[in-house]
Amino acid sequence: MTATSLLSRRFNFFLIASILAISSKLTVANFRPSQWYSAHATFYGDETASATMGGACGYGNLFSTGYGTDTAALSTTLFNDGYACGTCFQIKCDQSPWCFTGVPYTTVTATNLCPPNWSEDSNDGGWCNPPRVHFDMAKPAFMKIAQWKAGIVPVLYRRVPCQKTGGIRFAFQGNAYWLLVYVMNVGGGGDVGQMWVQGSGTGWISMSHNWGASFQAFANLGGQTLSFKITSCTTMETIVAWNVAPANWNVGLTYEADLNFH
Incomplete structure (x- = not known):
């Protein structure tokens, strides 16, 4: 490769990188937390969150891949055939005696699917049946917003950028x-x-x-x-x-x- 072609290649690389950086700033600047919406939340697994490993997103061991216990499985309506994997949500318990007071919200990453349970009514066990919007949270994440004895609580949620x-x-x-x-x-x-x-x-x-x-x-x-x-x-x-x-x-x-x- 000649010196001229090498310089040209470097120039093109930095030009593309600069364009991408500018595009990134313009685009992400427009991505703000969404408004708050109503839903419900349950939990699965225990305090170790061992039952949340793996999951429909394919992230494997959530500790080694960096997601930890602040995760949730999404109902079909939110999961969007897997395109919602990796998205982040702020969730806060709403108007339940089981809510922890003074806790504004917790932030979770979508790592799994909460499948429908058609043998149960959507309002009595079939919490993830379409068109319900539902979060089945890792137990440690659920316990940041409500007492686990509640089983299920009403929540408010919103999409937020992932840090x-x-x-x-x-x-x-x-x-x-x-x-x-x-x-x-x-x-x-x-x-x-x-x-x-x-x-x-x-x-x-x-x-x-x-x-x-x-x-x-x-x-x-x-x-x-x-x-x-x-x-x-x-x-x-x-x-x-x-x-x-x-x-x-x-x-x-x-x-x-x-x-x-x-």
């Missing part, structure tokens, strides 16, 4: 010809609406939504350095994470970008 430490993480599954990627630790809107992968020997390849927070590409990407481009459902902001995974990448490993939504 994350570190870069976006890409957990690889599949194989060299079918790349399945779980996207974690997403800031800003917290969600992923579209995703693309680019190998060092390919152009951008559109990835299809698999389930939860996972996207897939049916392409021969083995032995190539991989970059990713993702767009948030909420903010419509798009960022490019260059050279996230080295050419000797492997499934079962997680790679972290050095950037995030804010």
Whole structure:
């Protein structure tokens, strides 16, 4: 590569980075907490939150992936086929004798689906039946706003930006010809609406939504350095994470970008 082409490449990189940074500031500046809405909340698992590990979003061990116990499973109406994975909510107990006084709210991340229970009435056990809006919280998160003996409490909730430490993480599954990627630790809107992968020997390849927070590409990407481009459902902001995974990448490993939504 000549010095001229190297300088040109660097200039293009910094130009794209500058445009993305400006776009990020303009877009996220418009993403403010939503208004408060009414719903109900229950809890599942115990104080250790061990029953909340895994989940429909595919985040695996929530302690090692950074989500901890401040999480919730969403009813189908909120889950949106997995596109709501990673979104953040403030939840406060509302007008119940079981509410803790002096607690304005707690913040949780959506990591799981609360499935319908059609054998129970929607107002008596089938709390997550459509079209109900419901949060089934990890017990430690529920216990921040109400006494666990309540079982179920009315709440107010609102969408808020996700504040994350570190870069976006890409957990690889599949194989060299079918790349399945779980996207974690997403800031800003917290969600992923579209995703693309680019190998060092390919152009951008559109990835299809698999389930939860996972996207897939049916392409021969083995032995190539991989970059990713993702767009948030909420903010419509798009960022490019260059050279996230080295050419000797492997499934079962997680790679972290050095950037995030804010």
